[in-house]
Amino acid sequence: MIDARDITKTYPGTPRAVPVLQGLSLAVSGGETVALTGESGSGKSTLLHILGGLEAADTGIVTIAGQDVGALDEAGRAALRRDSIGLVFQQFNLIPSLDVGANLAFQARLNGRYDAGWAGTLAERLGLSDLLSRYPEELSGGQQQRVAIGRALASRPPVLMADEPTGNLDEDSAARVLDLMLSLVRETGTTLLIVTHSAAVAAQMDRRVHLSRGRLSAPSDAVGAAS
Amino acid sequence: MILLTLRALTSYWRRHRGQLLALLAGLTLATALWSAVQAINGQARSDYVRAAQQLGGTEQTFLARADGGAIPMDSFAQLRRAGWRVSPVMEARVVVGNLRLRVTGLDPFTAAPGTLPPAMAQQLASDPASVMTAPGRGFAAPELVAQLPAESLLPPLDPTPGLPPREIVTDISTVAALPDAELVRLSLHPQQPRFQTPLEQIAPDLVLQAGTGRVDATRLTDSFHLNLTAFGLLSFAVGLFIVHAGIGLAFEQRRATVRTLRALGVPLRTVMIALLVELLCLALIAGGAGVLLGYLLAAALLPDVAATLRGLYGAAVGDGLLFRPVWALSGMAMAVLGTGTAAATGLWALARMPLLASARPRAWSRVSERALWMQAAFGLVLLGLGVVAAWALDGLVAGFTLLGGLLLGAALMLPLSLALVLRLGRSQARSVLGAWFWADAQQQLRGLSMALMALMLALATNIGVGTMVSSFRLTFTGWLDQRLAADLYISARSEEQGAAITDWAQASRLRLLPLVSAEQTLSGRPGDIFGVKDDPLYRDSWPLIAAIAEPWDALHDAGAVLINEQLARSAALWPGQEITLAPGWRVPIAGVYSDYGNPKAQAIVALPELESRFSGLPRLRFGLIAPDTESARTQLQDLGLSQGQITDQAGIKAFSLAIFEQTFAVTAALNVLTLAVAGFAIFTSLTTLAALRLPQLAPVWALGKPRAALARLELLRAVLLAGLTYVLALPVGLALAWSLLAVVNVEAFGWRLPMFLFPSQWVWLGLAALLAALLAAALPARRLARRSPADFLRVFANER
Known part of the structure; x- marks a missing residue:
């Protein structure tokens, strides 16, 4: 489902350029859940942005759901994100002027896969049924993160990418949100790539990959220590 | 997808209704002021055309003197003898009570078919003698007929709808009997003989022209309309500052939404199209409301404008305003273009915003000093261009380029000037809170600079135009006292009556000053030469602005001449020259x-x-110095003069001052409206920025400063910034006044007015500016004082 080969990315900097990803390769099968761990500044978010078509790699090939991301123009990458990828951000990134119901349905309506029944189920499972007419600013952080997860899953994307989805939440809320996300992902057969610092979160995934100095390495206990 | 994107973007306005209202109101006001001016100008111009058509049927060609002077009868006779099919048109100016009228005489025998006013043609067909034999018959607009007293020099009048408001049309023989009647043009029959002696050979001083042939007032009315247009444009520009601030902030606050939309798969192009559609809808709604409001405003102002144009320039403008699609469309177009201009930078920034850029609004990021210096340098360049244009170009274009350069340049330099003053304040602060206050004011500068620039434009315009009008009023009143020194002004019907008046004055031992004049081209311009008696009245009170020693002795003993300022400036002729x-x-x-x-x-x-030099000049007009004007008036009436032939000095002065006040009533109204719009700009900016200020205020609140104290500081800051803006606007306003008096007036009218200073006006305007800032800041400050502590706490929860 996700196939990245020989990815490099360097950010221009002063006095010299900073290499972030150096010939990195990663393959994730359909329905697999993968945790991407690494120290702060190791390039986890950059890799997620490249895989999600939000940012372009300097070199290498990225294929998502069979589409070569590098070959797509801006509109093509937008279509890929719209149709094939659900994104969950650390800062939630809800649309503040739309209520919870409209936020939940937004991406599904955008790609024409809106299903009122599925949206209702998601709202119910995520505990949002009573909050549909509220606005994001009226919700707690945990509630906002559940809306963001619901928005990503409502459009039934084949791939879900989440960047520190529980990073802003307390331990209990984080555990609840993660449980919900994992159960929904597994029920729908969605491929999940999650960036996290948390060893506990990473432990719940099918596989863990660790990013260090721009390259992927085998998971080790150091992951937990790093967090 | 566009609809969904549009819905997501426009949902912002549902949550920010006040901001939407302010934006729409700003654009509506800007469009309204612009449309009002356009409506007034459009109405006046269409009235000129209507007048031309009523007087000459359809668009005509005619012969007139290039210098606008009277055509000698000989020229007319020679043209007719040479086979030219021309019809004479005579004109006379008549004053009846407070009305200055133009009486136009047409010749039914030679006029081309269809060129007489329909009512006159009808009357001629049914009863030609009633028109062509004494006392004749005149045709005038019904409102004019109703205003005129029955007894006057004029023939009986038929109310004729459609004629210009201060014009009487009659047979040429009736006009010929009036004092000062002259042959002003020869209308050409559309069908002329195939072979004609060339015009240059018969009457080389005549030229072929189209229209009405009245060139005298055109330049002045054009100047008047240009002034109004400039004011309209200025008001529109001030309004656009509001729109720019409103739209810019809406874009800033939606950066996060735009980023989210793009991350969710909405292409940038779709986002841009949706924003453009949104802007177009806003522009059309506000533009429509603005055009409607502009129509109402124009209808309210038009009577004053019409009175000015009629009284001051003799131009034919009615009081009624017709709805014209052209200016309505121009208003809508200005609204759309203005919105586009105001939104251009915001749209450009959003279009270039990287997908992963920070979504935090940048409005409060501290503006770099380098950017301020660049902007100020650009302002200086504009100012320089204005000065160079005034020096290098001619005409009104030069004047208005100078004004534009001065105002825009000064406005662009304002943020840097304020930043430097605030930095100085910060360096002088002794308490921690004081240091924070000045630093916070510096940070607020970026968000408020647009509104403050609008305020500066409005204040400078108020000071400039106010100084000009007050200087004009002071000069004009003094000048009227000097020029209208005689107690009564008398018009005789005939030379015999003139002689009888002279005899009566001699017998009564009253000083009678004949007002005798001859039309003459002076240094290439149409003009008049007046002959004056040697009388202390002239020596004591004539308003000389430059003279040799003992000018009146030189005039009466050495054959010297006095010339008016217009002639002196246009021909560069001054005392000592010939x-x-x-x-x-x-x-x-x-x-x-x-x-x-x-x-x-x-x-x-x-x-x-x-x-x-000019034999046979009739003595028909006189000034009379009479200690008892009532007795003199009675005695003159005993000589057979009607009331309309005697005008007292006070009446003329009151009439002239009334025209003056009407002229500037429109200017004053636009002045107040522009200031109101600028005040509204500050209110809009403060209101819309209030929410973004929380991160700046929350730490100070958390450290122990109560909300009410913070609100008071907000008020103080708004007043401080408005006060500083006012202080900086003062020299700009005075420079504007000087430009208006010394450049624009000279270019437009040919005379230069002395500049007087009116400090009391400045004090009142300063207080008005501070009050406007206080009012504009009051609501946001009140909201801040009542804001829930939870809102402040949310800043620290990293949930923004």
Whole structure:
């Protein structure tokens, strides 16, 4: 489902350029859940942005759901994100002027896969049924993160990418949100790539990959220590 | 997808209704002021055309003198003898009570078919004698007929709808009997003989023209309309500052939404199209409301404007306003273009915003000093261009380029000037809170600079125009006292009556001053030469602005001349130089006098000198110095003069001052409206920025400063910034006044007015600016004082 080969990315900097990803390769099968761990500044978010078509790699090939991301123009990458990828951000990134119901349905309506029944189920499972007419600013952080997860899953994307989805939440809320996300992902057969610092979160995934100095390495206990 | 994107973007306005209302109101006001001016100008111009059509049927060609002077009868006779099919048109100016009228005489025998006013043609067909034999018959607009007293020099009048409001049309023989009637043009029959002696051979001083042939007022009315247009444009620009601030902030606050939309798969192009559609809808809604409001405003202002144009320039403008699609469309177009201009930078920034850029609004990021210096440098360049244009170009274009450069340049330099003052304040602060106050004001500068620039434009315009009008009023009043020194002004019907008046004055031992004049081209401009008697009245009170020693002695004893300011400036002739008044008559200039409101060149010589040069000049008008005006009036009426032939000095002065006040009533109204719009700009900016200020205020609140104290500081800051803006606007306003008086007036009217300073007006305006800022800041400050602590706490919860 996700196939990245020989990815490099360097950010221009002063006095010299900073290499972030150096010939990195990663393959994730359909329905697999993968945790991407690494120290702060190791390039986890950059890799997620490249895989999600939000940012372009300097070199290498990225294929998502069979589409070569590098070959797509801006509109093509937008279509890929719209149709094939659900994104969950650390800062939630809800649309503040739309209520919870409209936020939940937004991406599904955008790609024409809106299903009122599925949206209702998601709202119910995520505990949002009573909050549909509220606005994001009226919700707690945990509630906002559940809306963001619901928005990503409502459009039934084949791939879900989440960047520190529980990073802003307390331990209990984080555990609840993660449980919900994992159960929904597994029920729908969605491929999940999650960036996290948390060893506990990473432990719940099918596989863990660790990013260090721009390259992927085998998971080790150091992951937990790093967090 | 566009609809969904549009819905997501426009949902912002549902949550920010006040901001939407402010934005729409700003654009509505800007469009309204612009449309009002356009409506007034459009109505006036269409009235000119209507007048031309009523007087001449359809668009005509005619012969007139290039200098606008009277055509000699000989030229007419020679043209007719040479086979030219021309019809004479005579005109006379008549004053009846407070009304200055133009009486136009047409010749039914030679006029081309369809060129007489329909009512006149009808009357001629049914009863030609009633029109062509004494006392004749006149045709005038019904409202004019209703205003005129029954007894006057004029023939009986038929109310004729559609004629210009201050014009009487009659048979040429009726006009010929009026004092000062002259042949002003020869209308050409559309069908002319195939072979004609060329015009240059018969009458080389005549030229072929199209329209009505009235060139005298055109330049002045054009100047008036240009002034109004400039004011409309300025108001529109001030309004656009509001729109720019409103739209810019809406874009800033939606950066996060735009980023989210793009991350969710909405292409940038779709986002841009949705934003453009949103802007277009806003522009159309506000534009429509603005055009409607502009129509109402124009309808309210038009009577004053019409009175000005009629009274000051003799132009034909009615009081009624018709809805015209052209200016409505121009108003809508301005609204759309203005919105586009105001939104351009915001749209550009969003279009270039990287997908992963920070979504935090940048409005409060501290503006770099380098950017301020660049902006100020650009302002300085504009200012320089204005000065260079004033020096290098001619005409009104030069004047208005100077004004534009001055105002825009000064406005662009304002943020840097304020930043430097605030930095100075910060360096002088002694307490921690004081240091924070100045630093916070510096940070607020970026968000408020647009509104403050609008305020500066409005204040500078108020000071500039206020100084000009007050200087004008002071000069004009003094000038009227000097020029209208005689107690009564008398018009005789005939030379016999003139002689009877002279005899009566001699017998009564009253000083009678004949007002005798001859039309003459003076240094290439149409003009008049007046002959004056040697009388202390002239020596004591004539408004000379430049003169040699003992100018009146030179005039009466050495044959020197006095010329009016318009002639002096246009021909660059000043005391000590010489002027040719007629072939073989070259005389030294003894002085220059101010002559406001007169579009023509004028010269004054000794009366015997004039009468020796132009034989047969009738003595029909007189000034009379009479200690008892009522008794003099009664005695004159006993001589057979009607009330309309005698006008007292106070009446003329009151009439002239009324015209003056009407002229500037419109200016004053636009002045107040512009200031109101600027005040609204500050209110809009403060209101819309209030929410974004929380991160700046929350730490100070958390450290122990109560919300009410913070609100008071907000008020103080708004007043401080408005006060500083006012102080900086003052020199700009005075420079504007100088430009208006010394450049624009000279270019537009030919006279230069002295500049007087009115500090009390500045104090009132300063207080008005501070009050406007206080009012504008009051609501946001009140909201801040009542804001829930939870809102402050949310800043620390990293949930923004």
